[in-house]
Amino acid sequence: xxxxxxxxxxVVFAALVALLAIGLTLDPREVPSPLINKPAPAFNxxxxxxxxxxxxxxxxxxxxxxxxxxxxxxxSCREEHATVLALARTGVLPVIGLNYKDERADGLAxxxxxxxxxxxxxxxxxxxxxxxxxxxxxxxxxxIDKAGVIxxxxxxxxxxxxxxxxxxxxxKELNGNA
Amino acid sequence: MAPELGNFALIxxxxxxxxxxxxxLIGAARGDAAWIALARRAAQAEFLFIALAxxxxxxxxxxxxxxxxxxxxxxxxxxxxxxxxxAVWGGHEGSLLLWTLMLGLWMFAVTIFSRSLPRAMVARVxxxxxxxxxxxxxxxxxxxxxxxxxxxxxxxxxxLNPLLxxxxxxxxxxxLYMGYVGFSVAFAFSMAALIDGRLDATWARWSRPWxxxxxxxxxxxxxxxxGWSYYVLGWGGWWFWDPVENASFMPWxxxxxxxxSLAVTEKRGAFRSWTVFLAxxxxxxxxxxxxxxxxxxxxxxxxxxxxxxxxxxxxxxxTVVVGSSFxxxxxxxxxxGLGGRFAxxxxxxxxxxxxxxxxxxxxxxxxxxxxxxxxxxxGLGKLSVGPPYFEAVFVPLMAPALFLMGVGPIARWKQAxxxxxxxxxxxxxxxxxxxxxIVPLAMGRWSAMIGFGIFLAIWIIxxxxxxxxxxxxGAVTGRIGARLAQLPGSYYGMLLAHIGVAVFIVGVTLVxxxxxxxxxxxxxxxxxxxxxxxxxxxxxxxVDGPNYTADRGTIEVTRGTEPVVTLHPEKRLFTVQNxxxxxxxxxxxxxxxxxxxxxxxxxxxxxVVRIYHKPFVGWIWGGCLLMGIGGLVxxxxxxxxxRARSYSAQAAVAAGLSPSPAN
Amino acid sequence: MRKLLALxxxxxxxxxxxxxxxxPAVPDPALEKRAVKLEEQLRxxxxxxxxxxxxxxxLAMDLKKxxxxxxxxxxxxxxxxxxxxxRYGDFVLYNPPVKATTVALWFGPFALLLGVLAGLFFxxxxxxxxxxxxxxxxxxxxxxxxxxxxxxxx
Numbered sequence: 001x002x003x004x005x006x007x008x009x010x011v012v013f014a015a016l017v018a019l020l021a022i023g024l025t026l027d028p029r030e031v032p033s034p035l036i037n038k039p040a041p042a043f044n045x046x047x048x049x050x051x052x053x054x055x056x057x058x059x060x061x062x063x064x065x066x067x068x069x070x071x072x073x074x075x076s077c078r079e080e081h082a083t084v085l086a087l088a089r090t091g092v093l094p095v096i097g098l099n100y101k102d103e104r105a106d107g108l109a110x111x112x113x114x115x116x117x118x119x120x121x122x123x124x125x126x127x128x129x130x131x132x133x134x135x136x137x138x139x140x141x142x143x144i145d146k147a148g149v150i151x152x153x154x155x156x157x158x159x160x161x162x163x164x165x166x167x168x169x170x171x172k173e174l175n176g177n178a
Numbered sequence: 179m180a181p182e183l184g185n186f187a188l189i190x191x192x193x194x195x196x197x198x199x200x201x202x203l204i205g206a207a208r209g210d211a212a213w214i215a216l217a218r219r220a221a222q223a224e225f226l227f228i229a230l231a232x233x234x235x236x237x238x239x240x241x242x243x244x245x246x247x248x249x250x251x252x253x254x255x256x257x258x259x260x261x262x263x264x265a266v267w268g269g270h271e272g273s274l275l276l277w278t279l280m281l282g283l284w285m286f287a288v289t290i291f292s293r294s295l296p297r298a299m300v301a302r303v304x305x306x307x308x309x310x311x312x313x314x315x316x317x318x319x320x321x322x323x324x325x326x327x328x329x330x331x332x333x334x335x336x337x338l339n340p341l342l343x344x345x346x347x348x349x350x351x352x353x354l355y356m357g358y359v360g361f362s363v364a365f366a367f368s369m370a371a372l373i374d375g376r377l378d379a380t381w382a383r384w385s386r387p388w389x390x391x392x393x394x395x396x397x398x399x400x401x402x403x404x405g406w407s408y409y410v411l412g413w414g415g416w417w418f419w420d421p422v423e424n425a426s427f428m429p430w431x432x433x434x435x436x437x438x439s440l441a442v443t444e445k446r447g448a449f450r451s452w453t454v455f456l457a458x459x460x461x462x463x464x465x466x467x468x469x470x471x472x473x474x475x476x477x478x479x480x481x482x483x484x485x486x487x488x489x490x491x492x493x494x495x496x497t498v499v500v501g502s503s504f505x506x507x508x509x510x511x512x513x514x515g516l517g518g519r520f521a522x523x524x525x526x527x528x529x530x531x532x533x534x535x536x537x538x539x540x541x542x543x544x545x546x547x548x549x550x551x552x553x554x555x556x557g558l559g560k561l562s563v564g565p566p567y568f569e570a571v572f573v574p575l576m577a578p579a580l581f582l583m584g585v586g587p588i589a590r591w592k593q594a595x596x597x598x599x600x601x602x603x604x605x606x607x608x609x610x611x612x613x614x615x616i617v618p619l620a621m622g623r624w625s626a627m628i629g630f631g632i633f634l635a636i637w638i639i640x641x642x643x644x645x646x647x648x649x650x651x652g653a654v655t656g657r658i659g660a661r662l663a664q665l666p667g668s669y670y671g672m673l674l675a676h677i678g679v680a681v682f683i684v685g686v687t688l689v690x691x692x693x694x695x696x697x698x699x700x701x702x703x704x705x706x707x708x709x710x711x712x713x714x715x716x717x718x719x720x721v722d723g724p725n726y727t728a729d730r731g732t733i734e735v736t737r738g739t740e741p742v743v744t745l746h747p748e749k750r751l752f753t754v755q756n757x758x759x760x761x762x763x764x765x766x767x768x769x770x771x772x773x774x775x776x777x778x779x780x781x782x783x784x785x786v787v788r789i790y791h792k793p794f795v796g797w798i799w800g801g802c803l804l805m806g807i808g809g810l811v812x813x814x815x816x817x818x819x820x821r822a823r824s825y826s827a828q829a830a831v832a833a834g835l836s837p838s839p840a841n
Numbered sequence: 842m843r844k845l846l847a848l849x850x851x852x853x854x855x856x857x858x859x860x861x862x863x864x865p866a867v868p869d870p871a872l873e874k875r876a877v878k879l880e881e882q883l884r885x886x887x888x889x890x891x892x893x894x895x896x897x898x899x900l901a902m903d904l905k906k907x908x909x910x911x912x913x914x915x916x917x918x919x920x921x922x923x924x925x926x927x928r929y930g931d932f933v934l935y936n937p938p939v940k941a942t943t944v945a946l947w948f949g950p951f952a953l954l955l956g957v958l959a960g961l962f963f964x965x966x967x968x969x970x971x972x973x974x975x976x977x978x979x980x981x982x983x984x985x986x987x988x989x990x991x992x993x994x995x
Binding site: 411413415418420421477478479481519520521522527530531534535537538541542545546549553558559560561562563564565566567571575696697698699700701702703704705706707714715777786787 | 892895931933936945
Binding site: 032041128 | 903927
């Protein structure tokens, strides 16, 4: 009886070690989005290439689509660009870009040089729309369903694995397994 | 050549540590005098080799040897010499070497200052410390070797982070690590006692000075860190409850509990298992801190660059050390009987309450620090726990302990009388209430929180004075000088440390309650006013430092017509990393700090200037200094240094050369 | 020469006449104070554990701007906090909200305190109740001889 009480510290410590071991596999700096399964925040921005036209999330209602947040100054965006281009070319879903805190000329030059996967890009010069979407580090990517609800957010570069394991199955499901 | 030598020295140190952690332990169990004697020699040799390795790394930094990867990452030819030496511990690998050096230093100290202790006990203590050394040396050699080469060598290094290019970097980490590692001595003493099976008041007397010195040094180390961030971060904050800061605060809280618990064990033979538990816990928290800072599980500005392999190693090491010590504790402690009896109201019970409160406070800090991780691990989302939480929880927990600080020294051992205590302390209580009302009003604004802080501080001081007067009156004979000299060093140490706490509380309460700030746009010649002082922006000029360029402002401070000081805040740009830094200018007065920092330049002659008036902020670190000095005074009490000759001879014969009692 | 001196003196005097009481760095100090107070409770998402108030990161600067605009527009601190939490989650708050998942956090320490104090109380009571083992005759004799010896010394 006496001995059992003295084992409490060891037991508590064991639980702590288990917690820390799990902690080693987590990323303390990743901030999950509270917008999952909530309606995509409204925006109405000029288009990057045709500033006299605007693009709004309402325009994409009825379709499953991808919103990809990018910028010409963002190094990781360059890394994921090939994957995004490949995905766009398959035509599985339309890809809309959100050009975040960029200069129009720089953004257009970047697309011209590296390829343009986007149906169009919304030009978010001051980053307001980014804040509404909870963007904190480009690149970030959202999958939005036909009703305009955000279903998935990818923080960081989109990799072929992410496309294969997360995005494509989700898009299939949202399209009604069509 | 030097890096290879250093690497080799580490390998040799590891081999010696392996010997040191095994043979003396076996020798103590078997009564083998030769193997027991090995402990001292091995520890000393180990220290020498670790010091040699450290020397080699320092040499590499001083001579700008950029073929060593670690040097290339943390130094630069333009870095001033003092900072090139400080850069030795500026990164993960080097700071580990510093940790190990401190361990070697403490081991060496144990070999020197333990002549009056039974040899078998010293052998066990050194063995346990050797085991810890094995862990850290292996960690360095396997995953974090500071001597790894970078080939081809870099032409120049990446420079030390400008935030670290400061005198604070020279003193804070060594002091801090000395404190962290110092708890390993108390830990080793506890382990030795558990292994031996002999846990008595004498053991407490032996380990107490070591623990107190470690505690003092940790206090000073934390205070240095806090003071450093105060003047370098440019906004006058001094504690952020950052995970790494908490990692140093938790061992300090438990260390405080331990120092008090050891007092009871030494004087009354009570709390023995509890003291051992606290000693294990204090060092475990030190090791946990090492894990948290280097594994990447928590985000912090203080965290080192991380690598999952390192995290796994430290966790494994932590599990082995702490797991085995708590298991040993559970196994051996049930055999330890109860010590002296004491009443529900007595000094013992008050110290036990103090311990309980400190334990809960440390638990609260641990909870707050690890909660985000726990929630994330359980998949329940991500949240942040910051200063608002810690302050809300910590202050109410500590307040009763602070109140008890006044009562404890006056209460009798074994049985105290509540009515008697009330009578003895009634004037102290009255003075505290009076001060709680008068001081805030005198400062300009009364508030309950400020009043409460002042109440606690004055209570501690007044009660300490009552205790002092009582002690002085109770001293046997003679004039005041003789009676003062008769009081033991540990008593003066306690008084000083307790008063230090009171001074600290005054500083925190008054600066939080009454600090004033003004952010102004100043053209050359403009003046700003704050709290009766006039600040005139006399000019700005460009200066070049050894590895930075800076804009240096001149602010003339006057009070009425009296000139007070001229301050030179700077905005520096460190050229290698292209990093800007604000260097605040502080006029550190006894009753207030005037703190001036440059904001952004609006034009070549027009700047944003932030001016702060911080009353009594210096008392925060003054209080910590008093605490640290108090601890050292207590540790050097004569009774720890004068050895009873008859005892030591007896002990040497009985314990050193014959088998220890089978227990 | 004298004319030159007079000119210099005039310029210096004129210069000091231009020197004025410094204007506050921001147009609305009261609003600024509210904004800073709020920013000190919010976490910078791209930094290594810093408040938005202390951070110079671009996102932090953007959010600071948002906060000031919203305060000016008449939103109060709670509404602005809600705005940010809706977009970034509870992670952005340094003062964790009290909800189902944080009950252990907020009430844990006090629960622990009560538990420890209760344990302490019962332990002390039990200890007091346990009778002290009586001294054996041999020990009793030793005690007596020690006391006698010390009396002799005095």
